[in-house]
Amino acid sequence: MNPVQNHMLSETRRYFFGRMAKGLGAAALGSLLNPKLFAADSASANPADEALKSLGQMQILHHAPKAKRVIWLFMADAPSQLDLWDYKPKLQEFYDKDLPESVRQGQRITTMTSGQTRFPCAPSVFKFNQHGKHGAWISELMPNVGSIADDITIVKSVNTDAINHDPAITFIQTGSQIPGRPSMGAWTSYGIGSVNENLPAFVVLHSRLPAGSSSQALFSRLWGSGFLPTKHQGVALRSSGDPVLFLSNPPGVNEKTRRTMLDGLAELNTKRAAEVGDPEINTRIAQYEMAFRMQTSVPELADISKEPQSTLDLYGPQVKDPGTFAYNCLLARRLAERGVRFTQVFLRGWDHHNTLPSNIKKLAPECDQPSAGLIKDLKQRGMLDDTLVIWGGEFGRTVYSQGTLTKDNYGRDHHPRNYTMWMAGGGVKAGLVHGETDDFSYNITDKPVHVHDLNATILHCLGVNHEKLTYAFQGRDFRLTDVHGNVVKDILV
Numbered sequence: 001m002n003p004v005q006n007h008m009l010s011e012t013r014r015y016f017f018g019r020m021a022k023g024l025g026a027a028a029l030g031s032l033l034n035p036k037l038f039a040a041d042s043a044s045a046n047p048a049d050e051a052l053k054s055l056g057q058m059q060i061l062h063h064a065p066k067a068k069r070v071i072w073l074f075m076a077d078a079p080s081q082l083d084l085w086d087y088k089p090k091l092q093e094f095y096d097k098d099l100p101e102s103v104r105q106g107q108r109i110t111t112m113t114s115g116q117t118r119f120p121c122a123p124s125v126f127k128f129n130q131h132g133k134h135g136a137w138i139s140e141l142m143p144n145v146g147s148i149a150d151d152i153t154i155v156k157s158v159n160t161d162a163i164n165h166d167p168a169i170t171f172i173q174t175g176s177q178i179p180g181r182p183s184m185g186a187w188t189s190y191g192i193g194s195v196n197e198n199l200p201a202f203v204v205l206h207s208r209l210p211a212g213s214s215s216q217a218l219f220s221r222l223w224g225s226g227f228l229p230t231k232h233q234g235v236a237l238r239s240s241g242d243p244v245l246f247l248s249n250p251p252g253v254n255e256k257t258r259r260t261m262l263d264g265l266a267e268l269n270t271k272r273a274a275e276v277g278d279p280e281i282n283t284r285i286a287q288y289e290m291a292f293r294m295q296t297s298v299p300e301l302a303d304i305s306k307e308p309q310s311t312l313d314l315y316g317p318q319v320k321d322p323g324t325f326a327y328n329c330l331l332a333r334r335l336a337e338r339g340v341r342f343t344q345v346f347l348r349g350w351d352h353h354n355t356l357p358s359n360i361k362k363l364a365p366e367c368d369q370p371s372a373g374l375i376k377d378l379k380q381r382g383m384l385d386d387t388l389v390i391w392g393g394e395f396g397r398t399v400y401s402q403g404t405l406t407k408d409n410y411g412r413d414h415h416p417r418n419y420t421m422w423m424a425g426g427g428v429k430a431g432l433v434h435g436e437t438d439d440f441s442y443n444i445t446d447k448p449v450h451v452h453d454l455n456a457t458i459l460h461c462l463g464v465n466h467e468k469l470t471y472a473f474q475g476r477d478f479r480l481t482d483v484h485g486n487v488v489k490d491i492l493v
Helices: 003-009 013-033 047-054 089-094 165-174 184-192 255-276 279-302 309-315 325-337 356-380 451-461
Strands: 069-075 128-131 136-139 152-159 202-206 235-237 342-347 387-392 396-401 412-415 419-424 432-434 444-446 471-473 476-478
Touching (some): 069 184, 152 444, 152 451, 165 451, 184 202, 184 342, 184 451, 255 279, 309 325, 309 356, 325 342, 325 356, 387 451, 396 419
Parallel strands (some): 069 342, 069 387, 152 432, 202 342
Antiparallel strands (some): 152 419, 387 419, 396 412, 471 476
């Protein structure tokens, strides 16, 4: 025999028993976690099905959930709370006066305004009106959201640790400013899974930038799975062409051929997984299977032709244009109907460091009606009670102007100390304003809600105790909220 081949075929006694122990341990653990895995006839078992079973989630609810699913309308680039939600009438008296040191208290600012010799206060040029039974003050830029004031909770006291976009958006998405942690949607997928085998548990929708807008980049790690199995990462649907790249069969390949190919590939991967024990191999099999099922489910999902005109009218005139925020809000409702646990709709363009009034007047209308339309649509279908909708970004905007201040023009820098988000449905009180800020919308004066508190509350609505949803990695148990976070019980029903 060839000595090289003989060496490759041979194995030491220690290697044999070590490999056998790993196999027996995995089998024993599998039988304890899921006895049904060993009930079927192994000769007739589909390798792909077995791989899918081995990738099961925790699927343990710690208490009765109020929400079955989450839709997060994420306003990337940080909209100005001063011009949309946080009404400050006394600020008019401070127009072009320097922000008092007693308010700023030496707090850090970004390098974009640190060189300014002055920090002149810039009151909003937009009018605010009261809406709903509780008289919530909402900007004239958001009249449609004003019409649903009795259905939402406005949280004016959200605060974060990060002062620049990338660490701030990473922080609110993953619970850490350092990249590499699982996103909230991935934690949700891992924790409670999906009720639809033909669609991912976590879907991401990117809205097209309005003409003339500028924006920060969004990285796929914001919807990534981090150290969780990659089965739980978000699947981003595209607005043009195939919703998912390479989902369609290539020319000359039909469904039967694809099925045969996947079965053969799954068998090979299953053998390899048994040899090396790498869980990512089973994840790969699961992703191939999901892609096969999505070939049918995704085209049906994206076909809105059967939606009644009355429903389309809720979302506004852009709803039939794929890639718009209006279209994506409708798609989010359709995903929710089909059992997708976590849908994130990104709308960028809020990074208004200069010429804020003219820029926000262009962007706000594209956001206003679709956001309100989604709430109205869910409500009329009886879905709002068990769907948690969240609206907001990564931080707020400063009261002082970045750059030149005039009566009708100003810019605003980053402000992590306080900003506003709103929530609706899924266990959250309706018609509530929570928290308060000072007359400059600079410091929180009542009921602060940290990002960790927000994330803990979202998980609570889903029936998950944020302290118990953990994953062992590199010698310690990790969780979305790290070692922080308190559920904001005041906003819950």
